[in-house]
Amino acid sequence: MTGDITPVVVRLKLSLLRNGLRQSGGRRAAYVASAIVTFLFAALQLIGLIALRGHAHAASVVVLLVAVLALGWAVMPLFFPGGDETLDPTRLVMLPLRPRPMVRALLVASLVGIGPLFTLCLLAGSVVSVAHGGAAYAVGVIAVVLALLVCVALARAVAAANVRLLTSRKGRDLAVLSGLVIAIGAQLVNFGAQRLGSSGLAQLDPAAEVLRWVPPASAIGAVDSVSEGSYGRAVAQLALSAGALVALLAVWSRHLTRLMTAPDGSTLQTEGSAVRERTSTGLARLLPAGRTGTVMERSLRYIWRDPKTKAAWVTSLAIGLIVPVFNAWQGTGSIYFACFAAGMLGIQMYNQFGQDTSAFWMVALTISTTRDAYVELRARALALLVITLPYATLVTVLTTAMLGDWPTLPEALGLSFALLGAMLATGAWTSARFPYSIPQEGYKNVAPGQVGLAWVSIFGGMIAAALLCAPVIVGTILLNASESGDPWSWLMLPAGAAYGAAITLLGLRLAAPRTARRLPEILAAVSRG
Amino acid sequence: MTEGTLAKRAAVRVQGLWKRFGEQVAVAGIDLELPAGKFIGLVGPNGAGKTTTLSMVTGLLRPDQGTVEVVGHDVWRDPVAVKARIGVLPEGLRLFDRLSGRELLAYSGRLRGLPGAEVDKRATQLLDVLDLAGAQHKLVVDYSTGMRKKIGLAAALLHNPEVLFLDEPFEGVDPVSAQTIRGVLERYTDSGATVVFSSHVMELVESLCDWVAVMAAGRIRAQGTLAEVRGDAPSLQAAFLELVGANGRDAGSDLDWLGGGAR
Numbered sequence: 001m002t003g004d005i006t007p008v009v010v011r012l013k014l015s016l017l018r019n020g021l022r023q024s025g026g027r028r029a030a031y032v033a034s035a036i037v038t039f040l041f042a043a044l045q046l047i048g049l050i051a052l053r054g055h056a057h058a059a060s061v062v063v064l065l066v067a068v069l070a071l072g073w074a075v076m077p078l079f080f081p082g083g084d085e086t087l088d089p090t091r092l093v094m095l096p097l098r099p100r101p102m103v104r105a106l107l108v109a110s111l112v113g114i115g116p117l118f119t120l121c122l123l124a125g126s127v128v129s130v131a132h133g134g135a136a137y138a139v140g141v142i143a144v145v146l147a148l149l150v151c152v153a154l155a156r157a158v159a160a161a162n163v164r165l166l167t168s169r170k171g172r173d174l175a176v177l178s179g180l181v182i183a184i185g186a187q188l189v190n191f192g193a194q195r196l197g198s199s200g201l202a203q204l205d206p207a208a209e210v211l212r213w214v215p216p217a218s219a220i221g222a223v224d225s226v227s228e229g230s231y232g233r234a235v236a237q238l239a240l241s242a243g244a245l246v247a248l249l250a251v252w253s254r255h256l257t258r259l260m261t262a263p264d265g266s267t268l269q270t271e272g273s274a275v276r277e278r279t280s281t282g283l284a285r286l287l288p289a290g291r292t293g294t295v296m297e298r299s300l301r302y303i304w305r306d307p308k309t310k311a312a313w314v315t316s317l318a319i320g321l322i323v324p325v326f327n328a329w330q331g332t333g334s335i336y337f338a339c340f341a342a343g344m345l346g347i348q349m350y351n352q353f354g355q356d357t358s359a360f361w362m363v364a365l366t367i368s369t370t371r372d373a374y375v376e377l378r379a380r381a382l383a384l385l386v387i388t389l390p391y392a393t394l395v396t397v398l399t400t401a402m403l404g405d406w407p408t409l410p411e412a413l414g415l416s417f418a419l420l421g422a423m424l425a426t427g428a429w430t431s432a433r434f435p436y437s438i439p440q441e442g443y444k445n446v447a448p449g450q451v452g453l454a455w456v457s458i459f460g461g462m463i464a465a466a467l468l469c470a471p472v473i474v475g476t477i478l479l480n481a482s483e484s485g486d487p488w489s490w491l492m493l494p495a496g497a498a499y500g501a502a503i504t505l506l507g508l509r510l511a512a513p514r515t516a517r518r519l520p521e522i523l524a525a526v527s528r529g
Numbered sequence: 530m531t532e533g534t535l536a537k538r539a540a541v542r543v544q545g546l547w548k549r550f551g552e553q554v555a556v557a558g559i560d561l562e563l564p565a566g567k568f569i570g571l572v573g574p575n576g577a578g579k580t581t582t583l584s585m586v587t588g589l590l591r592p593d594q595g596t597v598e599v600v601g602h603d604v605w606r607d608p609v610a611v612k613a614r615i616g617v618l619p620e621g622l623r624l625f626d627r628l629s630g631r632e633l634l635a636y637s638g639r640l641r642g643l644p645g646a647e648v649d650k651r652a653t654q655l656l657d658v659l660d661l662a663g664a665q666h667k668l669v670v671d672y673s674t675g676m677r678k679k680i681g682l683a684a685a686l687l688h689n690p691e692v693l694f695l696d697e698p699f700e701g702v703d704p705v706s707a708q709t710i711r712g713v714l715e716r717y718t719d720s721g722a723t724v725v726f727s728s729h730v731m732e733l734v735e736s737l738c739d740w741v742a743v744m745a746a747g748r749i750r751a752q753g754t755l756a757e758v759r760g761d762a763p764s765l766q767a768a769f770l771e772l773v774g775a776n777g778r779d780a781g782s783d784l785d786w787l788g789g790g791a792r
Contacts, residue, residue: 294639299624305627358622361589362684365617366640368609376758520591527622 005097009105013112038114041187049125062126066147067217069122073151076115077159092260099260100102103253109157123147126220132227139234143219146241147508150216153248160255173307184318190327191462213237215244291372301384302355308438308445309355310315313348313387320344321395328402335405337413341395342416345388346423346465352431353515354381354438360525364519366501374512377431381424381504392416411476411489416494418472421500422465425507429503430457432514437528468503472496535753539598541586541722542554544552546595548581553582557747563725563740564705565600565692568718569579570734571727572769573744580620582744583696586725587617595704600691613641618678620696620727626670630680633669637684648687655683655752660709669781682710693717695726699733711737731766741765745773 021028052058092102110116127140212221213347222237287293302309320341327333353360367373396416400409434457437447446454472495479489515522543561547554556578563569573579584590586597588604588611596603602610625633632653638648656662659679664672669680678698686695693714699707714737718724728734734741735755742752750772751758755765762768 105699289645291640291642294636298628298636301632302625302627356625359625361617361619361622362625362637363640364589365587365612365615368612520589 005101006108008111009109013109017112035114038118042118045122046125046128049122049129052129055129057204058129059212059221062130063208063212063217063221064204064374066123066126066220067211067214069119070147070151070154070216073115073119073155074158077155086350095261099253100259100360103249103256105402106156106256107149107153107249110156111148116152119148119151120144121218127223130220130224130227136223136226137240138457140223142238142512143223143241145215146245147219148237150219150241150248153245153252154216157248157252157255160252160259163255163259180466184315184322187319191322194330213240215241233355248355278309287505291375292379292382295357295376296383296386298379299383303387306355308440312445316344321398324395324399326403326461328399333403334401335400335403335408336415338392338396338399338412339416339419341421341472342392343423343462343465345391346383346420346427347458347462348382348388349384349424349427350430350461351434351436351438351454353425353522354431354437354526356526357438358441360526361524364523367519369517370513371518372515374508377428377508377511377515379427381508384424385420388420389417392420393437407486407489411479411492411496414492414494415469415472415476416429416496417493417500418469418496418503419465419500421502421504424504425464425468426461427511428504428507428511429514430461432511432518432522433457434460435522435525437526448524450528452501453525472499538565539563540567540569540581540600541725542598543582543586544596546582546585546597547592547593548578548585548590549700556585556592559744559747559749561742561749561752563723563742564723565717567723567740568714568738569723569725569740569742570738571725571742571744572729572734572765573727573732574729574773576766577744578747579744580696583694583725583727584619587615587694588612589617589619610643613688614691616688616690616693618681618685618693618695619696620700624669624677624681624684626677629666629668630656630672630676630683631665633680634683634687638687641688643688650686652683655686655696657715658709659683660706670750674701675703678702679706679710686713690722692723692725695724697728698726699728699730731764731769735759735765743769743772 021031049062052061055061095252121143127137127144131137211217212224218237219241222234225231225234225237287296299308303313304310320343323340324333324337327337329336353363356363356457363376367376393413393416396409396413400406400412434453436453436457438445439447472492475495476489476492479486479492533558537620541561541563543559544557546556546561548556559578559582570584571579575746577678581590584601585592586604588608591605597613598604600614601701625636626635633657634652635645636647638652639645643651653662659682661676661679661683664676669677672680682695682698685695689707696716698710714724714726717721739755740753741755741758743750743758759765759768762771784786
């Protein structure tokens with residue numbers, strides 16, 4: 001095929017975009033709304049960046065911003081695989097295209113859209129805030145173009161390299177986790193911003209010192225270098241970005257060629273050799289025999305392999321750590337905040353059978369007696385404890401270390417263990433009493449029509465758990481209030497642990513007969529969605 | 530086996546079984562007596578109540594009324610005896626599909642209290658026979674429909690049950706897998722065990738089963754040996770259409786414009 005295909009592909013992208021919008025009013029509204037929000041945001045950024053001009057740390061802020069932007073471009077295709085179907089190269093596989101013109105055409109077409117426009121605004125603003133003098137503006141134009149191309153090429157290269165992953169089940173699993181990454185990222189940004197607010201933008205300088213050499217931020221770094229008169233440094237920084245662009249295009253082109261020429265193997269049967277061996281691991285040998293070990297092994301495997309369970313666990317682990325440790329770090333914390341870890345992880349005991357989804361029938365068919373149900377629930381609690389117990393201890397010790405309040409460690413640990421026990425007990429009971437379905441697709445964690453049930457289960461259970469902990473809380477308060485209490489405060493550790501264990505066993509005992517009696521009802525409740 | 534001992538040795542005995550979902554009556558008081566050691570087909574159109582019936586018989590759904598006995602034990606009063614003796618492959622329910630095929634069998638067998646070594650031995654043989662050995666370390670979630678039915682069947686057979694309940698075991702299954710499943714099931718019934726399976730594909734039921742129960746709109750329309758149910762009709766399909774009263778429906782006159790060149 002002769003002639004340039006670039007305009008053809010760009011026109012294709014434009015008409016796909018237009019036709020997509022023509023399909024439904026809702027989609028058009030969503031697109032227009034997101035465009036307006038993006039433009040407002042871009043405009044604010046632009047104003048902010050221009051206002052930053054002349055500020056001592058402007059260069060650091062700008063370099064960091066561009067680096068974060070590039071990171072966003074790199075990660076986006078992994079979390080929003082369907083984001084840019086108009087550029088799916090596998091759709092063009094039947095056409096006789098050579099790699100080089102195709103890469104050029106697809107690159108130009110990728111520049112059409114809201115994302116690139118937003119990036120362009122931000123990059124332009126960045127240049128304005130650091131450029132001083134005509135030479136700097138001239139370099140700025142090159143820098144903007146270069147940085148924009150690096151961002152787009154980065155996204156395309158990542159998408160092309162992972163297209164097999166993104167169109168597979170694993171890719172969909174990854175998308176479930178994306179909300180989680182955003183949530184935890186927001187927490188970190190929040191804490192970061194608080195620190196910046198308290199100690200000033202100078203904090204950014206060390207990071208910016210490194211990033212100004214990392215493409216595409218190095219392109220903006222070059223503008224700053226020119227403004228300061230160090231032209232050699234500027235040339236090196238620009239060259240780095242240009243080099244990165246060439247390298248990315250080469251990687252992209254190679255993956256593209258392979259995609260277009262190699263057969264799609266996704267539906268082929270893989271024979272033994274290609275598949276990773278999943279034989280019973282060391283884990284299985286450490287676990288007790290019988291139903292207990294079997295159930296524990298499956299529960300632990302699901303924490304890692306099931307995207308919904310994994311997301312819930314990672315959230316609990318992260319928040320259980322972030323809240324006490326960051327608060328302690330900022331000096332506003334209390335050692336008792338460490339109980340947060342036990343509380344957050346204890347939530348995982350709730351709705352145990354809902355986590356099984358309709359696969360619960362396999363469990364239901366093997367529970368014939370109250371004893372079976374008891375062993376099943378106990379094994380699930382044990383699997384949870386394998387992770388929770390060391391983790392809660394670690395978080396408590398860490399918080400104590402940061403606060404330097406070692407004498408209080410035993411009672412904080414005791415309280416943590418008591419709370420964990422109460423959460424396991426109420427979790428087991430509500431699992432049997434208020435089971436509900438967890439939809440496997442999307443971000444929702446409760447099936448429609450069962451929201452009330454989930455609220456009763458989780459919040460009722462948590463209040464009950466807090467009440468159940470009352471004896472230990474009261475004990476701790478009394479010890480702290482009395483003059484002669486201090487030498488005895490270590491007693492709260494064994495007392496709390498024993499109380500937690502006892503109340504867990506009691507909760508399991510109460511939940512077991514109910515589970516054994518209500519198997520069909522539980523199965524019906526967890527099989528929706 | 531004579532007719533007299535058959536009645537004594539019923540694999541499944543259902544009496545006055547009812548199930549309503551709100552206003553909808555899914556199963557309207559059915560009585561069934563399925564003989565042991567047979568290949569039994571439960572046939573009926575979609576929505577006839579086959580899945581609801583099988584769920585109630587296997588203890589996965591609580592009936593509103595009626596009793597179910599499996600090999601002489603009441604499903605709801607004596608679950609210990611019943612659950613150890615049955616194998617189930619339900620339709621529309623998931624498996625623990627984040628386990629690999631082999632892990633699923635290991636889990637399922639150990640959960641039923643079989644010794645680990647025995648579970649692993651049986652799992653290896655089942656995986657071989659069902660042609661899943663190559664995919665045994667793949668997660669079940671990545672299996673095709675046919676492979677899922679086969680691994681579900683393996684999990685249902687692992688503890689060597691006396692009665693096997695299969696809900697639409699051939700639905701969405703390719704011919705090769707279907708033939709494999711068929712072979713395993715025939716070998717299993719030859720040893721004296723009972724298979725109860727539901728289907729709406731009459732040709733399949735006719736070629737596989739020696740005993741048939743026909744269901745429509747929540748009721749049993751006929752039950753007995755294949756010959757008894759078929760009667761004078763040329764095929765089970767014809768007999769079935771007559772039983773459910775679908776024979777009179779002639780679509781000919783309404784669609785007289787269809788075919789014969791565009792106009």
